[in-house]
Amino acid sequence: TRARVMAAEWGYSPTNGPDVWARLFPQAGGARQSPVDICTSIASSDSNLEMKKLTFAYESQSDLRILNTGHGWKVEAPQSGSRLEGGPLGEDIYQLEQFHCHWGETSAEGSEHTVDGRAYAGELHLVHWNTTKYQSFAEAAQHPDGLAVLGVFFDVGNESNDEIEKIVSTLSEIKFKGQFTDIPDVIDPTTFLPSGLGYWTYLGSLTTPPCNECVIWIVYKEPITVTEEQLVQFRCLSACSGEAEEFIVKNYRPPQPLGNRALRECNA
Numbered sequence: 503t504r505a506r507v508m509a510a511e512w513g514y515s516p517t518n519g520p521d522v523w524a525r526l527f528p529q530a531g532g533a534r535q536s537p538v539d540i541c542t543s544i545a546s547s548d549s550n551l552e553m554k555k556l557t558f559a560y561e562s563q564s565d566l567r568i569l570n571t572g573h574g575w576k577v578e579a580p581q582s583g584s585r586l587e588g589g590p591l592g593e594d595i596y597q598l599e600q601f602h603c604h605w606g607e608t609s610a611e612g613s614e615h616t617v618d619g620r621a622y623a624g625e626l627h628l629v630h631w632n633t634t635k636y637q638s639f640a641e642a643a644q645h646p647d648g649l650a651v652l653g654v655f656f657d658v659g660n661e662s663n664d665e666i667e668k669i670v671s672t673l674s675e676i677k678f679k680g681q682f683t684d685i686p687d688v689i690d691p692t693t694f695l696p697s698g699l700g701y702w703t704y705l706g707s708l709t710t711p712p713c714n715e716c717v718i719w720i721v722y723k724e725p726i727t728v729t730e731e732q733l734v735q736f737r738c739l740s741a742c743s744g745e746a747e748e749f750i751v752k753n754y755r756p757p758q759p760l761g762n763r764a765l766r767e768c769n770a
């Protein structure tokens with residue numbers, strides 16, 4: 503019989519999920535992996551090393567492309583005019599490249615980072631790269647200070663998030679892996695950020711293969727609110743490119759060992 507060689511596609515199922523990623527992607531077994539459980543009692547406020555204020559400036563953009571990656575949705579938002587700097591980012595300027603989300607089968611789980619063992623219903627990632635030192639996103643992803651990702655937790659509540667609704671309203675057009683469409687509405691990434699700007703920060707990695715150890719993580723303490731219906735829509739995306747329907751109901755990596763990494767906090 504002709505053996506069916508299953509494409510070595512990574513995913514989140516028992517046979518291709520986080521527990522086996524290191525077989526195909528060696529970095530996944532490294533010592534500075536993400537996400538991590540944020541143990542608030544060990545977060546140091548580094549008052550002596552008072553971190554410079556984290557500042558960001560984003561453009562509002564319309565017609566951003568959203569695509570179904572097979573692992574979730576991703577909005578490509580290369581913003582040459584955006585700047586993320588200060589805080590733990592030293593003297594370098596980071597530019598927004600894309601943003602995406604992680605979620606779970608129910609709202610009891612879904613975030614990648616956890617706080618004192620508590621998971622949130624989901625987590626938004628605003629992915630930036632170091633344009634001071636590197637010439638491209640792909641190049642930056644090969645260096646320890648190449649990327650900066652802002653993580654924002656989702657709490658489930660009664661008021662839907664208008665910005666997230668702009669994403670949700672396009673999902674029916676990108677049901678299958680590989681499909682993409684343009685978001686007609688104007689998206690202002692600033693609106694994804696919580697009002698309280700306190701955060702935790704540590705050195706980590708991409709939370710999906712290839713799991714490069716190239717990310718300076720900045721995780722906001724305060725969640726933003728989305729509705730259960732909005733999360734239900736996320737779970738209707740298909741991981742396949744057609745016919746077969748395998749919904750993307752879970753796309754988060756569980757916490758990895760913090761090891762001897764410093765976890766710092768800033769109460770903006």
Ligand SMILES: CCCCCCc1ccc(S(N)(=O)=O)cc1
Binds near residue numbers: 629640707
């Ligand atoms: C060398 C190519 C690298 C593509 C990296 C794509 C990627 C970006 C962000 C994240 S996340 N979840 O850590 O924000 C995961 C993967």
Ligand SMILES: [Zn+2]
Binds near residue numbers: 627
């Ligand atoms: Zn992510």
